[in-house]
Amino acid sequence: xxxxxxxxxxxxxxxxxxxxxxxxxxxxxxxxxxxxxxxxxxxxxxxxxxxxxxxxxxxxxxxxxxxxxxxxxxxxxxxxxxxxxxxxxxxxxxxxxxxxxxxxxxxxxxxxxxxxxxxxxxxxxxxxxxxxxxxxxxxxxxxxxxxxxxxxxxxxxxxxxxxxxxxxxxxxxxxxxxxxxxxxxxxxxxxxxxxxxxxxxxxxxxxxxxxxxxxxxxxxxxxxxxxxxxxxxxxxxxxxxxxxxxxxxxxxxxxxxxxxxxxxxxxxxxxxxxxxxxxxxxxxxxxxxxxxxxxxxxxxxxxxxxx
Amino acid sequence: xxxxxxxxxxxxxxxxxxxxxxxxxxxxxxxxxxxxxxxxxxxxxxxxxxxxxxxxxxxxxxxxxxxxxxxxxxxxxxxxxxxxxxxxxxxxxxxxxxxxxxxxxxxxxxxxxxxxxxxxxxxxxxxxxxxxxxxxxxxxxxxxxxxxxxxxxxxxxxxxxxxxxxxxxxxxxxxxxxxxxxxxxxxxxxxxxxxxxxxxxxxxxxxxxxxxxxxxxxxxxxxxxxxxxxxxxxxxxxxxxxxxxxxxxxxxxxxxxx
Numbered sequence: 001x002x003x004x005x006x007x008x009x010x011x012x013x014x015x016x017x018x019x020x021x022x023x024x025x026x027x028x029x030x031x032x033x034x035x036x037x038x039x040x041x042x043x044x045x046x047x048x049x050x051x052x053x054x055x056x057x058x059x060x061x062x063x064x065x066x067x068x069x070x071x072x073x074x075x076x077x078x079x080x081x082x083x084x085x086x087x088x089x090x091x092x093x094x095x096x097x098x099x100x101x102x103x104x105x106x107x108x109x110x111x112x113x114x115x116x117x118x119x120x121x122x123x124x125x126x127x128x129x130x131x132x133x134x135x136x137x138x139x140x141x142x143x144x145x146x147x148x149x150x151x152x153x154x155x156x157x158x159x160x161x162x163x164x165x166x167x168x169x170x171x172x173x174x175x176x177x178x179x180x181x182x183x184x185x186x187x188x189x190x191x192x193x194x195x196x197x198x199x200x201x202x203x204x205x206x207x208x209x210x211x212x213x214x215x216x217x218x219x220x221x222x223x224x225x226x227x228x229x230x231x232x233x234x235x236x237x238x239x240x241x242x243x244x245x246x247x248x249x250x251x252x253x254x255x256x257x258x259x260x261x262x263x264x265x266x267x268x269x270x271x272x273x274x275x276x277x278x279x280x281x282x283x284x285x286x287x288x289x290x291x292x293x294x295x296x297x298x299x300x301x302x303x304x305x306x307x
Numbered sequence: 308x309x310x311x312x313x314x315x316x317x318x319x320x321x322x323x324x325x326x327x328x329x330x331x332x333x334x335x336x337x338x339x340x341x342x343x344x345x346x347x348x349x350x351x352x353x354x355x356x357x358x359x360x361x362x363x364x365x366x367x368x369x370x371x372x373x374x375x376x377x378x379x380x381x382x383x384x385x386x387x388x389x390x391x392x393x394x395x396x397x398x399x400x401x402x403x404x405x406x407x408x409x410x411x412x413x414x415x416x417x418x419x420x421x422x423x424x425x426x427x428x429x430x431x432x433x434x435x436x437x438x439x440x441x442x443x444x445x446x447x448x449x450x451x452x453x454x455x456x457x458x459x460x461x462x463x464x465x466x467x468x469x470x471x472x473x474x475x476x477x478x479x480x481x482x483x484x485x486x487x488x489x490x491x492x493x494x495x496x497x498x499x500x501x502x503x504x505x506x507x508x509x510x511x512x513x514x515x516x517x518x519x520x521x522x523x524x525x526x527x528x529x530x531x532x533x534x535x536x537x538x539x540x541x542x543x544x545x546x547x548x549x550x551x552x553x554x555x556x557x558x559x560x561x562x563x564x565x
Contacts, residue, residue, distance in 0.1 A: 015565070052407060054403075054406050054407060054564065055564070055565060056564060073411070074409040074410075074411060075409075077407065077408055078408075078409045084403070084404075086400070088400045088401070088403055088404040089404075090323065090399060090401060090404075092326055093322075093323065093326060097322060097326075100322075101319050101322055101323075102404075102408065104315055104318055105312075105315055105319070105405055105408035105410050106408055106409060107310050107315060107409070153408075
């Protein structure tokens, strides 16, 4: 088996009394898309910053490209492409200048940077905005520019912190498409997200983080199989109807009653629906869907709001 | 050969400046002309007629110009070390951006001082050019006053950068000009010898970098002696620069590497 690009053992990050990352273990293999999924404050960004060799490790061990970020920060960052949560672009400068200056930080020759900018602008579909200032660009364009910029040094590993947060659906899908292409080119990607569909679409493997710890790890399919059922039957009951949980006994592996609907987690929705029909219950509508990572996620991290 | 990170930071600042130079270039040229016209020629004719130049042993315009030069590099250095530093930390976060690349906080600090040096060198060259045009100084001497005036600017860049690096909001920015730069500008020997100050104020001038900068710049411009040994004045300025730079290095690291 190939050596992992990133390996963490008992990795922790503390800010004063607050523990952002609490003794986690993971390994990222070359060529895979690895995801950190979790609610806000789960410790995803802190983990990313440690991998990115910008935030010192508090305790535990971390190696990136077999190097220690504490002593080889510059050498690690030389091979990384970082897409931070915020687009840190120079808004007073043009699209071209932003890419050029960033390339110079890697001490790339100017002729090489110019060549790569042509390719990257095509990749990011920003050719026509080449000499425009960054400020008036749309959110999606700025995001694509930030990703293009992170590719200027042809990184071996990309770190994308919530790459699609705040984008409209078209922009998200356009971005996913770009990330797919990177993966096909053999670039290893580490992504944080709190979008389940994003994690399911993009990640080969992921960990679900909650309160600084890893709650589960595996491929999206494995996590769904392991922590959820194959299918979910969603029942909508008439308004004002109080739900008696016992009336669903035996219909599903797990039952969850929410204020507006009741979820039946089952391995066979057909079976559950047949059984359900035999009981004369007052049900307004039923929806059958496949289990998603969202079900796994909510199961593991709970439904209460995290701020 | 690989360029050091600090050189790449200077290059970045120069590229950004290429877009934003207009406003600052105009004031770089215009300020010395306006000041020398108003204070040097306008006020200066009164001073000279009133016997001031006898006491100063020089025409007021010639006495004033090197003082204003020292003040100009102080202004440029201070301005360049406040807003851009705070912006890099907090507003456009260009420092955070650079730190995702092989650039280190040390590169950022050294690059910042490198860039400020170029900016005040430019200010000083333009200012001495205006002095030559006004006839207050000969070209040969003009070249010699550039080094002390640039060092004087750097003596401000050091501590001001350290201060700017740990500021949380912009009210602290204007406070520097209001409570430090403007009083120094008025009372550090720029417009009149500090011997004219009340006795208790004189020692205050001794501990401010501007007085040392004015002393050395004026001494070279007019071919006179400094109050104390020149080496001492230069040492004070170097001490301000070095102490400020060491603190700035620490503050940059503390704030950006968390």
